[in-house]
Amino acid sequence: MIDLNSQAFRDKVYGCWLGKNCGGTLGAPLERGYGEPEPFDVWWYPELKEGGIPNDDLEMQLIWLKALEEVGPRLKASDLVQYWLDHIGYNWDEYGLNKTNLRLGLLPPVSGGYNNWFKDSMGCPIRSEIWACIAPGQPRIAAKYAYEDAIVDHAGGESIYGELFNVAIESAAFVISDPEQLLDIGLSYVPPTSQTAKAILAARQAHREGLTWQAARKRVLEATPHFNAQYSPINMGFQVIGWLYGEDFGDAICKAVNCGYDTDCTGATLGSYLGIIEGQGRLPQKWTEPLGQDISTNESWGGLFHASDGVNPVPANLVDLTDRVIVQAKRVLTAHGILNGESILEIDPATLYADESIQALWTAKSTQIDYEYPGLTVSVDYVNTPAVEPEEEKALRIVLTNVHPEPLQLHYRLFTPSGWELSRQTEAAIIQAHSTVAVDLLVKVPEARLVENTNRLYLDVVLEGRPAVPATPIVLIGASRYFVSECIPADGRSDQELFDEVFAPEQITSDAALLLEQGRPGTWSDLYTLENELTLKEHFSQSGVLYVRTFFWNPDAEQQVWLGAPANCPTKFWVNNQLALSSFRYPLVRPNYNGNQETYTKVDLRAGWNEIFFKFVRNAEARQFEGYIILCQADHLYAGLYRVGRTQVPWEQNNKR
Incomplete structure (x- = not known):
């Protein structure tokens, strides 16, 4: 009691x-x-x-x-x-x-x-x-x-x-x-x-x-x-x-x-x-x-x-x-x-x-958001992730729940950003009393230049004979875009020698080349990552050197930021061709915002486009590669910089100047 x-x-x-x-x-x-x-x-x-x-x-x-x-x-x-x-x-x-x-x-x-x-x-x-x-x-x-x-x-x-x-x-x-x-x-x-x-x-x-x-x-x-x-x-x-x-x-x-x-x-x-x-x-x-x-x-x-x-x-x-x-x-x-x-x-x-x-x-879905409106519950299931790559088809599941003692007749339509498409645009459904209907949608993601950090879609549901309910937001996160070099094998060189040697991708001819597709020597392949992690295991399975190139769009005035590349191997990175960090370590990885200065540092981002260039080195005994790119404010609070664009590149820019 x-x-x-x-x-x-x-x-x-x-x-x-x-x-x-x-x-x-x-x-x-x-x-x-x-x-x-x-x-x-x-x-x-x-x-x-x-x-x-x-x-x-x-x-x-x-x-x-x-x-x-x-x-x-x-x-x-x-x-x-x-x-x-x-x-x-x-x-x-x-x-x-x-x-x-x-x-x-x-x-x-x-x-x-x-x-x-x-x-x-x-x-x-x-x-x-x-x-x-x-x-x-x-x-x-x-x-x-x-x-x-x-x-x-x-x-x-x-x-x-x-x-x-x-x-x-x-x-x-x-x-x-x-x-x-x-x-x-x-x-x-x-x-x-x-x-x-x-x-x-x-x-x-x-x-x-x-x-x-x-x-x-x-x-x-x-x-x-x-x-x-x-x-x-x-x-x-x-x-x-x-x-x-x-x-x-x-x-x-x-x-x-x-x-x-x-x-x-x-x-x-x-x-x-x-x-x-x-x-x-x-x-x-x-x-x-x-x-x-x-x-x-x-x-x-x-x-x-x-x-x-x-x-x-x-x-x-x-x-x-x-x-x-x-x-x-x-x-x-x-x-x-x-x-x-x-x-x-x-x-x-x-x-x-x-x-x-x-x-x-214990088994509730961590990918599903429920929106409870008077008379209707709209559940948006992202299925596996809210993140999308360009030119893929993203599956979504919409679950509509009728809480009334009478059937509901409704129409629904998904509104998408410019250039995005949906396999089916307008559909009708009848939901029986106290029942649910599941709808599978397939969104066609456009080319990279039309994909932003945040891409907002809206599901509009019209209930026949009932008051209007708000449009339901569906937020899709654009994948971060990178370019990955071919792995340069160790060929008998130590990891320290590989770390110190200046290979061709580092030998950029001029700052004017920074923002060009062919601005750095070598053969490069596209890589899209759905989260902060660099998914390079297939690219970097042997001892040697791997280079990674990406571009940040800073929509604001020049600002100082806190940039990290927490990885479990020796790492260097350059910002706009200026060496920002050099760390010859094989550390454990904690990819948070306020990481230590061995793998994070303050850098200046220009207004507009910035090239960020990474070098990773592994020896034969190294654990499987694990690495992340972390970007946040450089003050004592370390808030994530969600507005800095990471989905596009300067030569395919979409209204970015």
Whole structure:
């Protein structure tokens, strides 16, 4: 039973956020981009400041609270999109890639799955507490809100399972305190064959076998190996290690953090688990008093913006946060029919476990966007990707759902940009009551000069005898265009010799040749890439040198940008024939926006056309080639430059001068 008006409930909500702040502050100074082979040995805050260390784990949920207050209990992923763009300034990993997708015109879940190397990372499992606190003892409801949150920036990845696992445990922890039972509940929200489940079970089994926490850490890494410190399954396992092996609150969050990897996230989430279970009053003052009640955020430098201004500023302290969350809990549970003018919740333990509605989320399409209009739902399925190559036929599936008790007669037509064609233009259909009709469309993509970064199509559906519904947007992303040289074989030369030698493609005769099709010597073949990744495995399967050429159209005045070529081999690149970067390394690859200066650098883009020229070198022992081209702003926020054209070339320009 939960009494939403009780001090006990308030104490648990406050404890959730206080525990999260403690764990996040403990782990924040130790966070790395790459996993460390050995654990840390930290047993107190490495750094202390009033209000704790600002952390996206907590502060993003202040924005989600604001969204819930302003939108209401029907809050969906499409609503959260606006709050991402209005209030989230930083562009770390999946945050930045997702926001570029949103600015290109995509909506969730496609925004979270397309072109997102980090969709298995920790960005959404760390945002679960708000949904648990507004649906205490109702993990199925909490999980559905968490899913809407997750798919904005993580669709199709393990991260969704991490957020479902966390939110289920946190919601159930308002009525259950036994870790083993809570783990059973959490695991029911995760596909048994997922990497997330494997990591959690590895930690749990190690504990049952009586192994040390350090040995349990090795088990998790063996079960789900990955070099990315933000890889979600590993961090889920580390949370469980801290929980099961912790002798008290401080020992637990320290052991989770000492496992390494995404240390602020594991510490913060475990802190919130324990804060809900114990409540504020039972958390040790040794850990809580140094932080106080204030909430530190990253708003001062732009990590958040428009958070503390306007008519509805976010909470500035834990007291206000707790009070406002409780208000929303009553509002949400009333809207879901759980509360009927009362403050008491009677909880059936069987309802804490996942049901078929939760399991359906595991297989929900990450390529389909649903548009719900009065009287009609239009679902646009991009089938595999929203990206297109020139002169291909792009398959789309449109699912029309009639929510009425009477049949609907309708006509539909797809409007395309100039030069684009559709195999069928106008069709009619009758949809029976409470039924669906699936329509397969084939869009003929034109030649490259007519393909932009963003290409907007509109599906117009006319319902006979019914009010008009809006046209449904269909956004197709143009593939980036490259030119690839023939591979120059090593022929006995070392990779360093190949790196230093100036081969024919580098020997350009003049700057005037930069923008010409034959401007660089050699034989070149076209390459179109649907994402940031350079798909060169077939071109670069042997040791030697490969050159890649591309062109950026800068629609603005000359600007300085942050350009990266994170690849797992030695790399050079030139911008307008000026050497910009030279890196002789075989690194691990994390293709985010704010990458390190070994594979990224500031460069100047001219207004109009710019030639970007790359050299990659591999030795015989190198791993299979992996490389990406990353472009973003050069300031401290690193926002993706979605307006810089990457689909065309200067000699086939379409109204570009």
